[in-house]
Amino acid sequence: MEKAIIALAAxxxxxxxxxxxxxxxxxxxxxxxxxxxxxxxxAGSIIILVAxxxxxxxxxxxxxxxxxxx
Amino acid sequence: MIVEMSRVEIIGLKKHLERLIPFLHTxxxxxxxxxxxxxxxxAQPFTPTMKMKxxxxxxxxxxANINGLIESFSAYHKETDDTGGQIxxxxxxxxxxxxxxxxxxxxxxxxxxxxxQDELIxxxxxxxILKVISPFxxxxxxxxxxxxxxxxxxxxxxxxxxxxxxxxxxxxHGKFEMxxxxxxxxTDAVIGIFPLDLISQVEGFxxxxxxxxxxxxxxxxxxxxxxxxxxxEKKVELDHKELDNIDESMHRFAIKWLPVLKTWQLICxxxxxxxxxxxxxxxxEFTFVIFGWIPKEDVRxxxxxxxxxxxxxxxxxxxxxxxxLQSRIPVKTRNPAVVEPYEHFVKMRATPSxxxxxxxxxxxxxxxxxxxxxxxxxxxGIVMFIIALLMGKKxxxxxxxxxxxxxxxxxxxxMVFGVLFGEYFGNLGEKLGIKPLWLxxxxxxxxxxxxxxxxxVGVGHIMFGLLIGAxxxxxxxxxxxxxxxxxxxxxxxxxxxxxxxxSSYLPGGFTTLGWIVFAIGLIAVxxxxxxxxxxxxxxxxxxxxxxxxxxxxxxxxGLASVYLxxxxxxxxxxxxxxxxxxxxxxxxxxxNIVMGILxxxxxxxxxxxxxxxxxxxxxGHSPFTPFKKRxxxxxxxxxxx
Numbered sequence: 001m002e003k004a005i006i007a008l009a010a011x012x013x014x015x016x017x018x019x020x021x022x023x024x025x026x027x028x029x030x031x032x033x034x035x036x037x038x039x040x041x042x043a044g045s046i047i048i049l050v051a052x053x054x055x056x057x058x059x060x061x062x063x064x065x066x067x068x069x070x
Numbered sequence: 071m072i073v074e075m076s077r078v079e080i081i082g083l084k085k086h087l088e089r090l091i092p093f094l095h096t097x098x099x100x101x102x103x104x105x106x107x108x109x110x111x112x113a114q115p116f117t118p119t120m121k122m123k124x125x126x127x128x129x130x131x132x133x134a135n136i137n138g139l140i141e142s143f144s145a146y147h148k149e150t151d152d153t154g155g156q157i158x159x160x161x162x163x164x165x166x167x168x169x170x171x172x173x174x175x176x177x178x179x180x181x182x183x184x185x186x187q188d189e190l191i192x193x194x195x196x197x198x199i200l201k202v203i204s205p206f207x208x209x210x211x212x213x214x215x216x217x218x219x220x221x222x223x224x225x226x227x228x229x230x231x232x233x234x235x236x237x238x239x240x241x242x243h244g245k246f247e248m249x250x251x252x253x254x255x256x257t258d259a260v261i262g263i264f265p266l267d268l269i270s271q272v273e274g275f276x277x278x279x280x281x282x283x284x285x286x287x288x289x290x291x292x293x294x295x296x297x298x299x300x301x302x303e304k305k306v307e308l309d310h311k312e313l314d315n316i317d318e319s320m321h322r323f324a325i326k327w328l329p330v331l332k333t334w335q336l337i338c339x340x341x342x343x344x345x346x347x348x349x350x351x352x353x354x355e356f357t358f359v360i361f362g363w364i365p366k367e368d369v370r371x372x373x374x375x376x377x378x379x380x381x382x383x384x385x386x387x388x389x390x391x392x393x394x395l396q397s398r399i400p401v402k403t404r405n406p407a408v409v410e411p412y413e414h415f416v417k418m419r420a421t422p423s424x425x426x427x428x429x430x431x432x433x434x435x436x437x438x439x440x441x442x443x444x445x446x447x448x449x450x451g452i453v454m455f456i457i458a459l460l461m462g463k464k465x466x467x468x469x470x471x472x473x474x475x476x477x478x479x480x481x482x483x484x485m486v487f488g489v490l491f492g493e494y495f496g497n498l499g500e501k502l503g504i505k506p507l508w509l510x511x512x513x514x515x516x517x518x519x520x521x522x523x524x525x526x527v528g529v530g531h532i533m534f535g536l537l538i539g540a541x542x543x544x545x546x547x548x549x550x551x552x553x554x555x556x557x558x559x560x561x562x563x564x565x566x567x568x569x570x571x572x573s574s575y576l577p578g579g580f581t582t583l584g585w586i587v588f589a590i591g592l593i594a595v596x597x598x599x600x601x602x603x604x605x606x607x608x609x610x611x612x613x614x615x616x617x618x619x620x621x622x623x624x625x626x627x628g629l630a631s632v633y634l635x636x637x638x639x640x641x642x643x644x645x646x647x648x649x650x651x652x653x654x655x656x657x658x659x660x661x662n663i664v665m666g667i668l669x670x671x672x673x674x675x676x677x678x679x680x681x682x683x684x685x686x687x688x689x690g691h692s693p694f695t696p697f698k699k700r701x702x703x704x705x706x707x708x709x710x711x
Binding site: 044051052055061069 | 517673
C-alpha cells in the first residue's frame with residue numbers, strides 16, 4: 001500500500017508539473033509565434049522564453065526520482 | 071573569436087567622391103558610419119543633388135517592377151537564389167528597357183488569361199444548360215424558317231408560363247410550340263419554337279410579360295441549340311488549349327528570366343546602397359569626410375588600394391574610438407568552419423558585445439556533448455548521423471544546414487555515450503550480450519548515478535560560466551559584477567563541500583568549512599547587489615541552485631528515450647508474427663529517433679542560452695556590415711544617365 005502511494009505521489013509530481021508547464025508554454029508559445037512573424041530576429045529570445053517553464057517539470061521529475069529512490 | 075576593429079577617417083576633395091564611393095563599394099572593407107548620428111563630428115552632412123534624388127526614385131521604381139515580375143514568375147517556376155544572365159556589360163537603361171519589355175509581355179499574358187478564364191466560366195454555364203435541353207428539342211427547331219427562343223424561369227412559375235404559351239399560340243395562330251425542361255433544382259428552361267417572321271411579335275410579348283430570355287453570346291444567337299452546343303464545346307476546348315499555351319510560355323519565360331531578374335534586382339539594390347552611402351558622409355565646400363569601421367587587419371589593405379587608385383589625393387587614417395562610441399563598435403566574429411553553425415546559434419540569441427568573449431567555440435564543445443548525453447544510443451547515433459549527412463547535402467545554408475552540421479557532431483557523441491551506457495537501439499545490445507562500459511540507464515539503481523552525473527555537469531558548466539563572467543567583469547573593471555560572479559562561484563564551492571561531507575564523500579570537517587565558504591560567497595553576492603542585497607542575494611542563490619537543477623533534464627530526457635526504446639523492443643517481441651513485431655519495433659524506434667533529434671537539440675541549446683550564457687554573456691552589439699556589393703559587376707550602372 002505504501003509503495004502504491006509513493007508511486008502515485010511520484011506520478012502526480014511529474015503529471016501536475018507537466019500540466020503546469022504545458023499551460024505556461026501554450027501561452028508563451030502562441031505569443032512567441034506572433035512575435036516571430038513580426039520580428040524573426042527574436043528567435044533566440046523566444047526559444048529561451050518557451051523553454052523557461054520546463055524547469056517546473058524537471059523539478060517535478062527530481063522530486064519523483066527522490067521519492068522512488070527512497 | 072571577435073575580430074579587432076579600427077575606426078577610420080577618410081578625407082579628400084569632393085571631385086573624387088563620385089569615383090571613391092563605387093571604389094569603396096567594390097572593395098567591401100569599410101562599414102560607413104552615418105555622420106548624422108555621430109556625436110563627435112561637426113561636419114555638415116552631404117546634400118544630395120537633384121539628379122541623385124531622381125536616380126533614387128527611378129531605381130526604386132525599377133526594383134518594384136522587378137519584384138513584381140519575380141512574384142509573377144515564382145507561380146510558374148520554383149524561386150531560388152540563383153542569379154544569372156549577362157552582368158559584365160549592362161547599363162541601367164538596358165535593364166530598364168528589358169524589364170519594360172518583359173513586363174509588357176507578362177501583362178499581355180495575364181490579361182489574356184483573365185479574359186479566357188472569364189469566358190470559360192460563362193461558356194461552361196451555357197454548355198451545362200444547353201446539354202440538358204438539347205435532347206428535348208423537337209425536330210421543328212431544325213426546320214429553316216423557324217426561330218427558337220429560350221428562357222430560364224423559377225420552377226414555381228411553370229404554370230404561369232403554360233398560360234403565357236396559350237396566349238402566344240393565340241397570337242401566332244397556333245404556330246407557337248413550347249417545351250419545359252428542368253435544368254436545376256429550382257430552375258426550368260423554357261423553349262419556344264415559332265415561325266421566324268413572328269419573332270418581333272413574340273419578343274415584344276415576352277418583354278411586356280417581363281420574361282428574361284436566355285441570351286447566348288452574340289455569335290451563337292441565331293444558331294440552333296445543337297449547333298450552339300457544338301460551337302460552345304469547341305470554343306471551350308480551344309480556350310483550354312490557349313490557357314495551357316500561356317502557362318507553358320510563362321513557365322519558359324520564368325526559367326529564362328528569373329535568374330536574370332534576380333541579378334538585376336541585386337544590381338539595383340547595390341545602386342540604392344551607393345546612393346545611400348553618399349547621404350552618410352560629411353562635406354565642406356571643397357572636401358568630404360567619411361567615418362567608418364574596418365577590421366584592424368584590413369586597414370593596410372584599404373590604405374594600399376586607395377593609394378594605388380587615388381595616389382595621395384585621398385587620405386585614410388585610424389582615429390581613436392571615443393568613450394561614447396564604445397557601445398557602437400560593430401562586431402565581426404571569425405571562427406573555424408566547424409564552429410560556424412554554433413556562431414549562428416549564438417547570434418540567434420544576440421550578437422556578442424565587442425568586449426565580450428565570443429562563446430561560439432564553447433557552445434561548439436558543450437552543445438553536442440549534452441546532446442549525446444541525452445540521446446546516448448549507438449544505434450540511434452548511427453541513424454542520426456546518416457540523416458544529418460543526407461539532409462546536410464540538400465541544405466547548403468541556413469538554419470537547417472546549421473542544425474544538420476550540429477547533428478553530425480551530436481550523433482558522434484550519441485554513439486560515444488551509447489557505448490558508455492551499453493545502448494544499441496535501447497536494450498537490444500543487452501539482449502545480445504553487450505555490456506555497458508559505465509552504467510545501464512534502464513536499471514532502477516542507475517537513476518541515482520545518472521542524476522548525480524547531470525548535477526555534476528550542471529555545476530561544472532555553471533562554474534565555468536561564472537569564471538568567464540568574472541574575467542569579463544575584471545576586463546570591464548565592473549566591481550559589482552566581479553563580486554557577484556566570484557561570490558556565486560565561492561558559494562557553489564561551499565555547497566559542494568557541504569554536500570560532500572554530508573554524503574560522507576569528504577571528511578566531517580568539511581561541513582564547517584562548507585558553511586564558512588558558502589557564507590563568504592553569499593555575503594559577496596549581497597554586497598555586490600547593494601542596499602537590496604539582503605533580500606535579493608539569497609533569492610539569486612536560490613535561482614542559481616534552480617539553474618543547476620535544470621541540468622537534470624539531461625538525465626530526464628535520457629531516461630525517457632531509453633524507456634521508449636525498451637518499450638519498442640519488448641512490444642516487438644510480444645507480437646507472434648516476426649514481421650509485424652519488427653515493423654512495430656521499427657515504427658516506435660523511428661518515433662523515438664525523431665523525438666531524440668528534436669528534444670535534445672532544443673534542450674541542449676536552452677542549457678547554453680539560459681543557464682550558461684546568463685553567467686557571463688551580455689551581447690547586443692550590432693554586427694559588422696561592410697559597404698559591400700551584393701553582386702560583382704563591371705556594369706556602367708555607376709552613372710545612371
